[in-house]
Amino acid sequence: MSQEKGWKELVPGGIIVEAGNAKEYKTGDWRTEKPEVNLEGCIHCFFCWAYCPDSAVVVDSENGKMVGFNYDYCKGCGICASICPPKVITMIPEES
């Protein structure tokens, strides 16, 4: 509790005035399995990107390529692996 603010330091009304600060809340440690992609077979259809509930699929927007995952936020739900048309995403145990 020590670095949390006291009541006098808070913004009135409990309003969050810092836009997009959910970024500071890293949820990657909720995971027991993580996705891995074999980019050689990837067709860059972006289904995984569109379906990911947490925007954890990283895309190179300049080249229009799927490049991997942001493991700070990926919760390991496996939706990407499940919907991947060429089946090049696999879920592997977190500890491996």
Next chain:
Amino acid sequence: MAKIMGFNGNAAVAYAMKQINPDVVAAYPITPQTDCVERFAEYVSEGLVDTEFVTVESEHSAMSACVGAAAAGGRVMTATAANGLALMWEIVYIAASMRLPVVMMVANRALSGNINIHCDHSDTMGARDAGWIQLFSENAQEAYDNLIQAVKIAEDMGVRLPVMVTQDGFIISHELERVEILEDQEVKQFVGPYQPRYPLLDLEHPVTYGPLDLFDYYFEHKRSQIEAIDCSLPVIERVGQEFGKVSGRSYGLLELYRMEDAEYGLVALGSTCGTAKETIDGLREKGKKVGLIKIRCFRPFPKEAIVKAVSPLKGLAVLDRSATFGGFGGPVFTEVRSALYDAESRPLTLDFIYGLGGRDIFQEDIATAFSRIEEAVKTGRVEKPIDYLGLRE
């Protein structure tokens, strides 16, 4: 030069709303408030105000729309009564928690059941812990004056809380009286332009209202809300003085009537205070040293002012126009008695519950309250600390 109008309380409030010209009004009609909102809707349709009038399908939606509009950055008002206020309930709390300066007129009416359309204070007394500032009005003039002040109090940067302005349903809301009004320009200058804080429509600075707030911060947020309403007391007083400079009618947290040398006092809210003043004049002519403590601001509760006013008295009769079922006396009584607990000297204090569902209160009833407290002091015996006025046994 003040203009004199013949207004009932509803018309007086609608006229004040017209002069304030809020950005958004979202309201649903309910007796005895309907007349007020209808009149304001006429001002909207005649193009006399710039207000966006949102005709909602319930009071729950009315307050929700008010919260949304206020968070967006608008100056927002509404009005309701009784069951309408009850239906707003959860959003009433949210408006205060988000520190949104919404102003709401409540025409006090009994909260059912059985169904009743007449005055008592059960509706707003139920909402006394919702985090809103509550100003009670003795007559149509005060309803008008309080509504204008409410905007300035609510929008004070140190306060930023919603304010309820109440008037007794029918007794004031539907009684035509002489009301002195300010010039439009004077009202406009008095309330000043609205400066929203953290408006949602400021797209350059996006903010989040009402996020999930659990055991890590919720308590701290509530503590800061408690501080905000407590700190509004001096602001309410200051705005009351400033209003006096414009209108000639100053307001405080309390109004003390013939209390200089009083031995017995009466605490009351709303229209009953007028009848009480008349009664006190009559009793004074008979040599009784009696006076009135009118509570204008019930939330935040003006503890220090009350203690200062009543602690020299021998006896105090508190009038409660609502009951707390299973509680120890009405809400005004419990607050006043609790405030007096630490006072060095305190009067013997009795509670009189009266006027539920619009039961009239006459001068004789008020005189009875005074004689009962005098008798209790003289005999040193209290048989019923909580009793009723104007009730058939």
Next chain:
Amino acid sequence: MKPLEIRWHGRGGQGVVTASRILAEGALREGKYFQAFPEYGPERMGAPIKAFNRVSDQPIRLHCGVTNPELVIVVDPTLLTSVNVLEGLGEDGIVLANCEKSPAELRDILGFKTGKVVTVNASHISREILGRVVVNTPMLGALCRVFDQVKMETMLEAVRAQFGEKLRAEVIEKNLSSLKKAHEEAQVG
């Protein structure tokens, strides 16, 4: 100081509440303090209703009902026998009624021997001038015979102000004529 208190008796739909408001408007124009309020309740066409006025030179602080009026105005003649119109009226009180009777006859019917009784056939006047029975404005004219706090010309202005935006000029003029006629024809006894 006790304000002058007035009680109106009529039936729902007869304009009793409007009459009390016009009287208040007249008092406003005379620089007086005033109140006008109906007996609150469901508004039912034809049911006996009451309305009240208080008028004073001092601010009026009372917000309780009127129980001891100085003046009672009965707008509907059928109420003279079906409702206790004298309730709370003192010995010096004034009764003003719309009826065909003389003040002496009405005193007998009501059993009211003191104070003042004023009668006027407002229904007849209204039927003649307006073509239908709208008795609230003529009653205000008759009232001016025994009530000095609002002058006759002020009452006429108040009627004009009340109806100005709602009725055609011709109808307003007829209302004013019926008010004047009732003022002339009222019998005080």
